[in-house]
């Protein structure tokens with residue numbers, strides 16, 4: 058049997074074909090006629106079979122017996138989970154339980170999980186890893202433009218004449234899309250702004266090395282130049298925006314010379330890029346984690362929305378503001394309402410929303426007060442949060458301040474982890490529930506460009522593993538809420554999603570089997586939407602300029618370097634999947650500390666030498682690799698459990714979007730003395 062499906066790693070959502078026999082996967086190959094990937098896969102996608110068939114897949118529910126796990130039956134597992142959640146809810150209240158939803162799971166599964174949180178538990182304490190990823194995008198783009206998603210599409214970006222890329226390395230993190238975007242290079246210029254000369258920068262036409270955490274200033278500088286040289290799109294500003302005068306006044310108060318000093322980018326270069334951006338008809342912006350994982354990220358996102366409004370580079374082909382969404386279904390997980398401040402379809406926490414969902418779900422009461430975000434839930438252990446249900450997330454590697462996270466997790470009264478592998482987080486769980494993976498279930502994923510795509514069951518899950526939606530349904534039933542979760546198939550769940558999420562209302566499995574669709578897909582747009590904001594901004598006619606601000610970072614003499622973090626092509630996030638592939642493990646076996654050669658020389662450090670990286674919280678060791686990285690900045694990948702990079706990283710959060718500062722913390726680098734080395 059051969060079925061068409063979608064790669065479960067990154068937000069590109071490449072098409073795959075899964076060949077199976079007797080319920081076992083034999084081959085996973087690229088889908089030749091897929092509208093985006095057209096027969097291509099990157100190296101991770103090419104080794105998916107090894108992930109599905111890994112001997113380490115979880116096969117049975119497990120009970121933690123202190124030093125070891127004991128296999129238990131589904132009946133025992135579900136009874137225990139339902140009993141514990143009911144007990145905690147009764148004893149401490151609904152808001153003492155938190156749920157982590159998975160950007161790896163389908164829309165149907167995530168929809169069910171948030172319904173479980175709100176109906177069976179009675180809390181809005183549900184969130185997903187977008188909190189560590191594009192939280193400021195979700196907040197800022199929704200606020201200003203009306204939707205928190207890419208404004209344009211990959212295919213459309215391939216038509217752009219100029220693409221500015223801020224803090225994103227798509228040549229490694231969205232390889233197939235980057236190839237598409239950067240094709241036909243005669244009419245196109247790509248400019249990369251990053252703290253290091255990345256693989257994307259190597260392939261670009263121009264590279265601007267920026268000092269960490271100063272992108273907001275660079276963007277305000279661009280606005281300043283555009284205004285000084287009268288390059289703004291006055292007609293667009295008049296017709297489609299508000300707050301321009303106030304914004305213009307505030308921009309005047311910034312000094313280009315100072316911006317140049319703080320960003321490390323020459324004044325003339327800022328002018329050149331600004332002119333180019335304003336004057337090019339099809340000019341687009343792409344951005345990623347370099348600017349979103351900062352404690353002032355929202356400032357930067359608003360500086361970006363200001364810039365597209367100033368130049369009118371939105372709502373038209375080849376333009377727009379394009380956050381490349383990281384995980385295969387992070388967009389969908391948010392669309393489904395796995396967020397503490399909105400119900401499905403980004404319905405805000407109002408009486409009207411509650412009324413709507415009470416009617417659709419046929420329930421008497423629903424929580425209206427805002428829930429806690431991911432990191433806030435952990436911070437609330439054990440006073441306010443006593444039970445956690447973690448589905449397809451691995452916080453013991455991916456969250457900041459890992460030593461404390463571990464302590465916090467150990468302080469929980471009850472932890473359930475539902476995953477396809479025994480992750481570092483699952484090792485701490487009271488009960489581990491084994492899930493079916495992408496190849497063993499049917500459902501939909503929504504990729505970075507809002508494209509909803511069907512995945513189809515090709516194989517049997519290993520052992521007793523079950524689809525995530527079935528597990529959620531079983532727990533809800535045991536807790537006495539069965540009638541609200543009485544779905545027989547993912548398609549039935551999707552039919553309910555259509556009623557709740559307006560932007561999906563025009564889709565059906567029947568339509569999706571023929572072709573994927575980009576939301577909004579509704580009565581007005583039955584074939585989906587490639588480019589947002591052609592006429593209006595969501596429900597609003599006009600978008601608002603925000604007066605720019607810049608929060609200056611203090612300096613700490615004891616920790617003179619800035620540590621930033623990044624990704625390898627071969628590994629994915631916490632390594633839970635990619636590091637189970639022998640070939641990928643072999644080519645990228647360990648975390649290396651990237652360092653500027655001059656910095657290293659000043660400290661007498663040679664390439665390949667093992668050093669200590671010490672932050673105010675912890676220390677780790679890694680071998681040094683020289684790279685073309687900004688002076689004063691060092692970089693580590695976060696994929697490796699052996700290094701646990703995130704031990705070093707503090708929990709500073711952006712005040713509004715609550716994203717932790719995963720791309721910026723202070724460290725010092727120390728040589729490991731020969732004597733110490735011998736003792737090890």
Ligand SMILES: Nc1nc2c(c(=O)[nH]1)N[C@H]1C(S)=C(S)[C@@H](COP(=O)(O)OP(=O)(O)OC[C@H]3O[C@@H](n4cnc5c(=O)[nH]c(N)nc54)[C@H](O)[C@@H]3O)O[C@H]1N2
Nearest residue numbers: 224225226230269270345346347383623624626628629630
């Ligand atoms: N191979 C692979 N692909 C992936 C993933 C993976 O783990 N591996 N993960 C997926 C996920 S979840 C996501 S969110 C995406 C992330 O995709 P990217 O955003 O491309 O990921 P990163 O490599 O974390 O960060 C991007 C860049 O930010 C730069 N940077 C750091 N600080 C600053 C700064 O202050 N300013 C600027 N301008 N740049 C800065 C780093 O040097 C780095 O090159 O990738 C997705 N795709």
Ligand SMILES: Nc1nc2c(c(=O)[nH]1)N[C@H]1C(S)=C(S)[C@@H](COP(=O)(O)OP(=O)(O)OC[C@H]3O[C@@H](n4cnc5c(=O)[nH]c(N)nc54)[C@H](O)[C@@H]3O)O[C@H]1N2
Nearest residue numbers: 161189190449450451455475476492622630631633695719
């Ligand atoms: N220092 C630093 N830290 C970071 C980042 C960074 O750039 N730097 N990036 C952040 C970002 S952008 C992100 S998105 C997060 C990612 O953080 P996580 O979401 O914690 O990382 P993943 O490894 O993607 O975890 C997904 C889990 O889902 C499991 N899984 C896969 N398929 C299924 C399924 O079908 N069902 C179930 N139940 N489970 C499944 C996998 O085995 C894996 O354990 O990390 C964040 N942490």
Ligand code: SF4
Nearest residue numbers: 064066067071099102
């Ligand atoms: S680019 Fe992303 S979706 Fe495509 S094969 Fe690679 S990891 Fe999978």
Ligand SMILES: [Mo]
Nearest residue numbers: 189190383384
């Ligand atoms: Mo992400």
